[in-house]
Amino acid sequence: MRVIGLISGTSVDGIDAALVDISGTDLDIEIELVASATYPYPTPLRERILAVCAGEALSMAELAELDDAIAYTFARSAQNIQLGHSPASVIGSHGQTVYHRPPQKEGIGNREWGIGNTTTPYPLPPTPYPLLGYSLQLGRGAVIAHLTGIKTVSNFRAADIAVGGHGAPLVPRIDAALLSDFNEGRCIQNIGGIGNVAYIPPRRDSNWLEKLRGWDTGPGNSLLDLAVEHLSSGTKTYDENGAWAASGNPCHPLVEQWLTQDYFHLPPPKSTGRELFGVSYLQNCLQDAEAYQLSPADILATLTELTAASIVHSYRSFLPQLPQRVLLCGGGSRNLYLKARIQHLLDSVPVMITDDVGLNADFKEAIAFAVLAYWRYMGTPGNLPTATGARQEVLLGEVS
Template sequence: MQLTEQTTVCQRVIGLISGTSVDGIDAALVEISGRELDLKIELLAGATYPYPTDLRERILAVCAGEAISMAELAEIDDAIALAFAQAAQNIQIGHQPANLIGSHGQTVYHRPPGVRGLGTGNLGLEKILPSTESPIPSTQSLGYTLQLGRGALIAYLTGITTVSNFRVADMAVGGHGAPLVSRVDAYLLSHSQERRCIQNIGGIGNVTYLPPQYENWLEKIRGWDTGPGNSLLDLAVQHLSAGTKTYDENGNWAASGTPCYPLVEQWLSQDYFHLPPPKSTGRELFGVTYLHQCLKDAQAYQLSPADILATLTELTVASIVHSYRTFLPEMPQRVLVCGGGGRNLYLKQRLQLLLAPVPVLTTDEVGLSADFKEAIAFAVLAYWRHLNIPGNLPAVTGAPREMLLGEIHQS
């Protein structure tokens, strides 16, 4: 059954996403009802489906800036779509079939507005872009993002209408296209009396600040990418273990080391941490090149591998805390963590220590799966797209207005 603005009865929707860490595809099968303040979700099934090793390596290479041909890019795009379609099929096993998919796809490139990219100098775009009074005054301010795993192919392979390319509409009007989950956070996790921060720690960290629900509270919500989440940690683990490990389980390796605080202070002087929101980032900044510079900086301190991991973990935590203290209108009364970083016990303990006395919990503890919150969010964004409900928050992304997010591909 096709959703309409009047059809707000319970719908079964699949949310799919592979994050910056490229761990695999998070899939969530959810039942959704309501619209906004009355929005309700029930998680029927959630699972993570790892990429085949060779595909993951090819994705990581592209994310690291490796030059490839258009033919190779097309192959990767197809392979990702096939993997996403298979995840959508698998998550439905044993359940009534879904009638909608929201697929975020796999981000392989993200250029925030105002960041000059390579190859934009002589395309003559200034002749066709709007005037300086418009939201996008020049090629200097154009943002760009690319998520692979084309929605049209997922729709065809699954036989389910699929919404994809959620970020591009926000970026087309001058927004960052990130964070996009803040509106979902607002309707699922806000509180009538309590200030909350919803801190996602994926490959990149992002925060949504939720004031108590009172008059015009939606306009007072803030959000931005806080900086590295697990991206540098995972890259460091792979490097320090000579490829035998891909992540630090529970943060145990880092916990056996000692952070080098002078290094953390040095790294926190990086421009991104001091740039006011709205702002977004990705592996283009906090990736392989950044890690190599960190490792080079660490040589002067003769750190052990465990010390290096402890110091990089401290950077993630310190960047989150610094951004709260610098950019929030008020400190939160509660922090709810989600994403892979929530399973890093050492990282979570350090965050709790630096934010004390503010309690640091996970979204599980308020009834929303911490592991699959991002996948759930894109299921909701797809649901909203079919109801013609905007998905972005301009105060978060920097867009000049609310936008319908996502391109609809009929099955």
């Protein structure tokens, strides 16, 4: 089956599109990447998305308009990626995350909202009660299907959340299918706006899939890109190859201070986003840095060190043992300084990129949502409860 995978991550750089041929069933699948491209958002649309992600208020009418604008842009990307190729049968669209809230141990109080009516036959749980997670991706699949004429699978996170999961990360099952090794334990580390990892034990191990783990490690490129834009007064949006950070010196006491943040010590399953590691977090970091009189390059080096250190800290804290190999993917895999810092902190564990084992590092996430759409079409569960915390495996995605 020929499938299109579409995603715009927390960096909001643009829409990654992958045209993929997929065959096989469940974990025994084979893929061929036919075409791939990144389609930037129009500047006004990107600025609006970033503002909403940062907490800017908008009316329901504005929300509907933004949802449609994102869907239109995704649909146009799906049409463009097919030019010169035979058409796809299915589109898998992740959409654009604008809000993510992990499950909460305690939710809203019934009395606060006047909903604790105990005279009903089935009263609500006592206050406070556990609250399911919530994750909002804009760019509705119905619009994409309507504009392209292609069956579209979207809203992938909702089904996992409905059975108590975080709805994230969703890629570990795909990593198990495409990047596992019979003899070698691996960490597949995606570095987008947020970092997330899939730990894949050797396939020779009994019940190897049940031993697979995954979680969001913390900031990826989110703080780095925000810092670059701030420190360059808007003339740059990212640190190409990590060259600017490499010209500075990280302030290790600051990194140690930042690593005391609660999220880094929360055991998996766990997920996060710009709601935590966004503009406010960066402002706090910059305020902390004032005491050390750091140069812009030093600040960027220190934030890069935080991304690297938080990744390695999570491995040492939550894995049964360190992997035999780490494979990086996502935009951060092209940051040579960040890659070097991860390698330094992991010492003898080789750090490579997924390109080195035959899977495109830039478009792996888009490929993943093509696979998830394929699995939905084939009736195969897409989540991995050991990664998301869900009670069970479920079909992911709504079909339009």
